[in-house]
Amino acid sequence: MENLGALAVLLAFCLSIYAVLSSAVGALKKKPFLILSAERAVYSIWILLTLASGLLVYSLLTGDMRLAYVAGRTNHAMPTIYKFTAWWGGQEGSLLFWSWILSSYSAVVTWTNRRKFRQMMPWVIVVLMSTQCFFLILNAFVESPFQVLAVGKGIIAAEDGRGLSPLLQYWAMAIHPPMLYLGYVGFVVPFAFAMSSLITRQPGDAWIHTTRRWTIVTWLFQSCGIILGAGWAYAVLGWGGYWGWDPVENASLLPWITATAFLHSVMMQEKKGMMKVWNMALISATFLLCIFGTFLTRSGIVSSVHAFGVSAIGKYFVAFIAIGLGASVYLILSRLDYLKSEARLESVVSRESSFLFNNLILLASCFAVLWGTLFPVITEAIMGEKVSVGAPFFNRVNIPIGLFLLFLTGVGPLIAWRRSSLESLKRAFLWPSVAAVLLVAVLIVAGIRHFYALMSFGLCLFVAATIVSEFLKGSLAIAARNNMNLVRAMVELTHRNTRRYGGYIVHMGIVLMFVGFTGAAFNKDDTVEVGTGETFRLGKYEMKVREIQDGDTPNYMWQRAVVDISKGGEQIGTLRPERRIYKASQEPNSIVGIRRRLNEDLYLNFASMSQSSSDKAIIQAFVFPLVSWIWIGFGVLFAGSIICLIPPKVRLQYARTEVVGVVQKHAKVEK
């Protein structure tokens, strides 16, 4: 069976080379049958990789311990769902998963565009299949998931496997990696369209129109992946954080940031025909950062909890990134004539320049994260001395940048295209600003002195107020004109321009998430040693350990503290933080007890038993204010993104106010 799997991967690799060559030659020599043949190769690769993946999953589910991958990632006692998710739980399997997703995307793109973009599509296939070929090299020759455990010339089967890391045996972890991969891999598609539009010297924005929805969906997958990771860290790692600025976390954030910048700046190209070079650069950067992220996770170049361990595949990634970078830079530079801006800026105070600022700040945060991630590698190379760049650094650098971005989120959408008058700015921003200042004043009076927290709350209200006023203004007008109630009018307003109002809802989600992030400024924590019947306090909560239980399952042993929670003398609930030791791997894991509320979470972690008195448990207690708003905000962001994808009721014509000819004519008049 493993031979069949390995053969399928090998065949897919050969076919990917064939697809690249046949598609390129077909396009250059204008041979439609070669292009058609390349398209069929794309479908065949999907079939082969589905077969290979199916075989791997079958081996995982049936516990075929002859395979090194199966023995290394599963054990017999593991629940079936985690045996399945072990597909992406290790280096080799997850690389195959990457390949499989890419082949699926490629097949979908090829199929849906089989009658469209006949000029561009062969080159789209070339880019997609080149990337596919790179990953298949890794699957077939470097990190094959079908290696068997061999002693001498015989194949042996391990009695039982080591099991999946217990930290990963959690529901969010089952779907977090696929979401991230769907995001990472998805950005290959807009990149492929961008590059093929350059190769074929397309003057228009066809690639942007075609890939807009694709990019939003991919961005949404990436967002889901990131937030699921955060939710997992919060619920599993036991220290209550949701973001640790770990290199691999940062790696997932980098392409997300550039993609966010891209989603904003494409609007400039669609509406005004500006920023063409910039959009090309952004989508290329997003693609390369996706590959870079995969490289960081795989190569072990920076130490990380998420890394798959030190591996020799780093150099392959470096080579691929270098080729990708070289090719995209060359293509952009050699096609500059086709990327000329069709319009000029008319005022510094305009939507156009607010987009420019938004891009600047997004890229600044991207750079800050990338810089912090790589700084230890740089210092070690230059100074020969290792330093750490951890959460304190990233928080210090990124909080001011993040707050400025939040400010722009409020300001940008309200500035008119082309130019904004002082009067209109005053109209739009007076009340939101007054509300924000009032809120800050009230918070100061209430005793809050944390500078960033005050700024953040003020800005959150400012942005929320601008968004609400935009909705109200539009829907009141519709309600009056069409005799509707306000809610109906809001739905109608959103439906008329889903992209704009969906975008506002996404911004609202971001605001709510910032409220949640800001809560971290007021975290409280304590660590106590308590025995059965003893009580301890944290903030308003009084906690009493009712009993300490223990037990055993085939997969793990557990010990649990049953803690009754009261507030103001009244019992409000019971939490059961648990500690597990997984038998196969002998690794521990916490199942924390969380009482989630909108204002704050009470979070208990059962750290271990005390040694000084063996009947006492060491409990870490935390109060995390407002943290639920991060998850709620994400829900809003998700809904907003979905709305952006719905076709608008009123087809908007992007009236390009200027075209190249007009600009040139204008220039002549000036002379």
Add this chain to the structure above:
Amino acid sequence: MRRLKSRLLLAALLAATLAPGSTPLQNPEVRRIGKKLGCQCGCQSSLTECNMLQCHFADPARAELLRMVDSGQSEAGILKAFVDRYGKAILREPPTEGFFLIGWVMPFVATAAGAVFLWWFVRRKLRPEAAAAPAAELSSEAYARYRDRIEKDLAKLD
């Protein structure tokens, strides 16, 4: 018998403490200073936040930290002692001196450079007549009326 065996194993593993004697993390100062020091076990967390049982690094380091706090050492002294023993990598952020300063200033320098570039770009891309606002034409009544009209139309368009 098997159940008993696993119970014993469980007890052995779970009874492992963060340090012999009292638990260092009970001390708020240990928790606070511990957040500035990175655990070196590979978990990427701080000393306070490392959640591994019997961590070979965090457990003794926390005990040491508690000893230093109890003996009344200052925070700066404690951090220096840790740096002397484990190197600069124990700190969770780069030192603010010498070459390492680059790590701190670079994000802001890059942002500022980006802003300067953007300013230059915006000036260059501005329409010539918008950059040098033609005062004479503005005073013309007809022109002003025309402009108002455009502004209104544009506001509607958006």
